[in-house]
Amino acid sequence: MNLRLLVVEDDREIRAMMQSSLSVEGFEVQTAVSLSEARAMLQHRTPDVVVLDLGLPDGDGLALVALIRQRHSLPILIVSARHQEAEKIRLLDAGADDYLTKPFHVGELLARIRVAMRHRGTALAPAVTEHRLDGLSIDLAQRSVMLHGRALHLTPTEFKLLARLVRSAGRVVTHRQLLSDVWGPEFTEHTHYLRLYMAQLRAKIEADPAEPRHLLTETGVGYRLATA
């Protein structure tokens, strides 16, 4: 059975472009031009992935994200312009899975959808606990981090931070989510904790910390553990 995608986008051209390029990849694509139409379609039939454009004419996407999260664990991808940082972060914090910045390549969109699908159902099934890429292998259950066959010694906080990224491997995790999950909800404004601990982690994991391969920075938004 084909995967069902709901694309919520008010621009006709972009909608048509996404529909044709995603259909070619074997997705069954439904489109909605507004939040209200998207809500109606969600009641009718639940898709497997939602691609949500920011700045829709009939209001804030936040309500839709909240509505979806009440009932489903399906992945939500945000599509935004570069200037909509604050809104994008708000939606990620509210439970959206990842984002794309306009203009984007179709290839990027497909990659994000694939990553999002891999995490589908993480709320029900056991979460991702293992990660392997380019000589880095992490096993959360064993609490082991190996780089090119050598065990790395991480401090408890470094491990917690890395573990949080592993559980969302491939997806962006916002500053707020990381601070809240690793240090506690009262630390959500302390971005310097992240900067300093990420620098330490990079120094241990990356061959060239200035051009990281694994621990990627999403400027102004958060971090992402590379999966490809």
Add this chain to the structure above:
Amino acid sequence: MPSSTETERFEWSPWAAVAGLILAATLGAMVLDRDVSLTSQAMLYLLAVVVAAYNLRPLPSIACAVAAVTAFNFFFVPPRLTFAVDSREHVIALAVTLVVALVISRLTAKLRTETRSAQLHASRAHQLQTLAGTLAATTSAEAAVAVARRALDVAFPGRATMVTLGSEGADEREAGTPDNTHDGLRACMREAATLGPGTGRWPGLNAWYIPLGDASQMQGAVCIEGVQAADVDGLEHAQALCALVAQALHRLKMATHMLAAEAEAQRQQMQGTFLAAISHDLRSPLASIMGAASALQSQSEKLEPAEKERLLASISGEARYLSDVTENTLQFLQLTNASAPQQRTWESMEEIAGAVLARMRLRDPDHRIRASVAKDLPLIQADAVLIAQLLVNLLENALKYSQGAIDLVIRATPTQLRASVKDRGPSIPGAQYDQIFQPYARNDRSGQRGAGLGLALCRAIAQSHHGSLTVKARQAGGNSFTFAMPLSPEQPRIDMESAAP
């Protein structure tokens, strides 16, 4: 200050002076009694009367004249030590002395008044001259008002209050101005005429209300308290002072308007260049996109596959360029019309550079960009998205305008963080260093499309971080663009734990 209550009070000193003068004349006349005639003794008393008349007010000086004649009569006119006068000759002498004393007293008093008023005139003229000079040197309305205040305090003993009209026509009253004074000042501005004693308008007041300026150019008003209707010269002086102040305020207001008008003209001119350049920057890529797309549409069968590839690459390349131009333009407008507060968080330059490199590698398949980022860089308080955009723009330009290696070098000094992008392209002439940072100033480096707002945005970003963006030629050819921003003196501290065993 000589308030009215003090002048009404009885003053001892003039009467003591009168007594002293009479005593001195009497003693002098007694000493000379044997050697001189009665006439010479009378002259001594006359001298006392003249001295008194010149130095004292009219009443004490007349009293002095009467006292002198009385003392002269008592002590020296026979029969001595009585007020009786025994010969007709002496009566005449006494009467003439009295009349002469009175006339001299009046004349000297008048002379004294005239000398005083001449002195006052001179000092007032001097004050006006100095004030005109000082006001000409002032550059702000506040300074002019302060100068005017001091001049009024020096010129008049009574309290002076000022009100000035701001640029929006709202009056800016001084703190502590009583309501009735303020009402008077407003009435004065409304009528554009001097009010108060001696002016024919509202003579019942005890203060002058003098407008600053005339009905068409009202700048404010001044209230001077404790004044007399008879002080015509004082009123004239006050009006002359106020005319000077009004002139200065008018001049300053005009200067402000001129500046605003100039800024507006400049802004409009910039907007014009902006629109012209932006339409050029948008039109040419749009033209090539439409050209390529229409070729693919209508000539699809005739085109070689390689040719089709080239057209498609041109469409996506030009679209990316359009996207960059739009991005830069929006960001520039947002930054230069900065009404929105900018967010500043602790950021790591190493991270920003890493993200920028990740973004750039897509456009730099040959790895021309070499990064050299110092270890243990301090954190900066910045808007990471903007700093990233600055670096992306500099690297894009370097890729576009040069061949060969490009170095991204990031270092910290104790007070500064410096990020440099160094290329080996054609050096920008020194004369163009300022020009290239102007929005849409075009330099035809290697005939390529203009950098648009890229560098102007970079500089605006640097400045919004209290930093700078400069360019200089490299010794062996090429350009080095350097962004420098001050480091916060205090770095955030946290207790880092040591590695688990």
